[in-house]
Amino acid sequence: MKIAIDGPSGSGKSSVSRAVASRLGYAYLDTGAMYRAACWLMLDRGVTDDDEVTALIRSAELEPGTDPDHESIAVNGRDVTTAIREDRVTSAVSKVATNLDVRTLLIAEQRRLIAEHAEPGIVAEGRDITTVVAPDAEVRLLLTAREEARLARRARELHGTADADSLAATRESIVGRDAKDSTVATFETASDGVHTLDSSSLTLEETIQAVMDLVADAHED
Template sequence: MTDSPTPALTKPAFGAALATPAEGSAPAGAASVPLVVAIDGPAGSGKSSVSRAAAERLGYGFLDTGAAYRALAWHALAHGVDTSDATAVLEVFGDFDYAISLDTTDRWVRVGGVDVTAAIREPRVTDAVSGVARVAPVRHAVTELFRRLVASAGLPGVVVEGRDITTVVFPDAPVRILLTAAPEVRAARRSAELTDQDAAKVAAALHQRDAADSTVVDFLTAADGVEVVDSTHLDFAQTVDAVLRVVETTMGARDGR
């Protein structure tokens, strides 16, 4: 990692020009565009933890794209907005002052002057995420933010994880991976993470999240050129190793090694 200040994503005023920069183009003054490792997958597949560990091993930055939608859900709830109301979500998005760290060790998410790193993981926020994420203008604007952040990160590479990362956000990334696992395995893992919640409720919530998100993006089918890593029978360390093997193999083939 560099010694420069931690790169962060901040949101310009909604309604500003949202022209998508050309893939592979560098911002003015940038030495080079970071290599992108794009990782997709359903809830409970381990995307965040595996991607972060892989980024640390590679010496890359790490972008949890789902945090942006969680932060917006938190922001909407803080303003008493019904997140199933697309018009209301768009209105509250207008003053959504968002920032996120790309550092693998110094992780933080902020909305305005509030550190919401822990708050966006609360069950009430999780329940509201799909409502804000399915609003098309919001997805378009946030996607543009992700691209600008990565392009200007000043890092050798960034591991970007979330829904539709390999197909919509970074469809031309040199490394694209679909990380998945059997539904029952994903539910068990999520339940183990949320030790204060009933296992049956966690499984039901995960199923509901999958069903809701599947109306917006296809996160269970690998697009052409996307490598699948199925972690159903792998532990955490083995899954990270499998992801790193895909990175090494893909980049080796690209470089003629």
């Protein structure tokens, strides 16, 4: 079974996807981490021209881990799991994500990984998994939440609190990045056949259970 989960920043898709994959004994693919890894490489090599960035990524070996209980990703054999979460990568990742040639390269690799782990199953999450990468997935879900809920979650994750200063510091990384990425991917409204789950008023456990229920329904079908 293939499970595809899309959503904006702060919607909880990574936490939910990992938990669902772990409980089902499935592989897990964080496609956003692949874009971050590509961005890290771009910054590490000091490359800015779009064509040069594409050439760099084409020749690189990105190795995302698929164990939902152990986050990992390597670039050309170097572990960058922690490095891809640095502020400098977060600030620049949209340059890679909006490069259509890079997207083509990474989408092809994402499709390969999903096919490789389709048995017993895989949960893949990102921005365009339900519509572009795996539109044939048995379960397709758009996980969303109100902006204030997403900002508060990410502020607590990054700063340990959701006070006014933390929310202000987080806003650009959420709203700004979503605005840039929405120029190349649709992740704010569900396409035909894609379930929508608003997690604004749900706990993490309630959200996970809602997804598990969708999976159970798909198995029955």
